[in-house]
Amino acid sequence: MKLPTSGWIWMNGEFVQWQDAKIHVLSHVVHYGTSWFEGIRAYDTKRGTAIFRLPEHIKRLERSMKIYHTEMPYSAHEIEEVCKETLRRNNLKSAYLRPVAWRGYAEMGISPLPCPVEVSVAAWELGAYLGEAAERGANVCISSWNRLPPNTMPAIAKAGGNYMNAQLMKMEAIRNGYDEALTLDIYGNVSEASGANVFVVYDGVLYTPPIGDSLLLGITRDTILTLAKDLLIEVKETLIPRGMIHVADEIFLAGTAVEINWVKSVDKQLVGNGTQGEITQKLKTRMADITQNGLDSYKWLSFVE
Ligand SMILES: Cc1ncc(COP(=O)(O)O)c(C=O)c1O
Structure with a gap:
């Protein structure tokens, strides 16, 4: 930025x-x-x-x-x-x-x-947080750093100090030529990215890690869970083992800065067929109805007169 x-x-x-x-x-x-x-x-x-x-x-x-x-x-x-x-x-x-x-x-x-x-x-002013990766899809790695276990520093707080951990992830990713890093919790389940939550589509079901899994309770995460339910997409907040990342049909990052950014590859392996998935696209369209067209049925917009 x-x-x-x-x-x-x-x-x-x-x-x-x-x-x-x-x-x-x-x-x-x-x-x-x-x-x-x-x-x-x-x-x-x-x-x-x-x-x-x-x-x-x-x-x-x-x-x-x-x-x-x-x-x-x-x-x-x-x-x-x-x-x-x-x-x-x-x-x-x-x-x-x-x-x-x-x-x-x-x-x-x-x-x-x-x-x-x-x-x-x-x-x-801020454009796409991950730059050209917004269009071409993000190439991410799985970080060698783990996310903060719950009884060390509370990931639920958006606290400056937590971002020392995120910086290690992000620098490792950049130095190795990736756009962003996914981290695992200390048990090897997918937690989140350095500055975004993560969603995975597998056989038509949308998965995201649960609140206790060393992550920030993202407001975009909550937005997506709400939109997905209204779109009748089945949603599961559950542990996502690392292996699932490698066989997912779609993966996307979700956060205020990154918005919804599809993931093209993880550790150089293509996600699905390497193009933006259908469920990701549907959710992006719904988001655009709100953020571009100003539709506000959820009362999520505070207008600035
Ligand atoms: C570590 C982390 N996780 C998740 C998110 C996504 O949260 P939100 O959607 O509220 O921006 C962010 C960004 O704020 C973040 O820094």
Whole structure:
């Protein structure tokens, strides 16, 4: 994601110029990874700019913080309004929004509790997260790194520190010429990708790993489960053993940044016949009805007047 160099960022209650949105080098977050964040998309729909599932994202942010005994110093409503205002201030019709909260500067030590909670919201334009892999299909590997076991760091929190694990996966993938990595849980079942959830189609049934399988409870994941049920596609949230990845008919990644990105190959072996599958395509079309045409029967769009 290339970042812009100018614009407005909301930081601790006010809008500041892009280059002034700074923190102290001795902030707790810099040393101990103490942050929680969201990635949210706003779409330029036929009915105007709308933020996709905004309340659900802000709720998840509060929950990520709660696990770490940290209270958001602004109400959910305030942060939602800030997200909308950030788009307006920067004249963005479609964007990727990044609310982030962190523990700031006060004392040095592992306990974050003495350090103030700071919050900011930034937004910028974002195309396809995996670039040309959106069209040609992603070539993924199975990472040699495992996802975080549940009693180490809670994968359910979208916490900055968790992404050290994701970085190891992603760097390994890039260095070996892949677009993205799938990781396994410590038992060898498929968990998720470095920044997305994973879905597998096998004999017409849509599979995704269950919530306890070291993964982030993706809002896109939830969206797909809802759309699939309405499309009368059979869905199973169940453990996916590694072997199943090699014989799947379709695989796709699902997340706010990546949206729905079909997977062409895993460890250089083609998935199915190496083209985008029918169920993946159906779900993408349904998503486009919402994000492009602005159809909102699920009440998932927060329009920005
Ligand atoms: C590790 C991880 N898993 C899954 C997802 C997908 O979550 P969502 O659909 O809420 O963006 C993301 C992206 O936010 C992620 O970083």
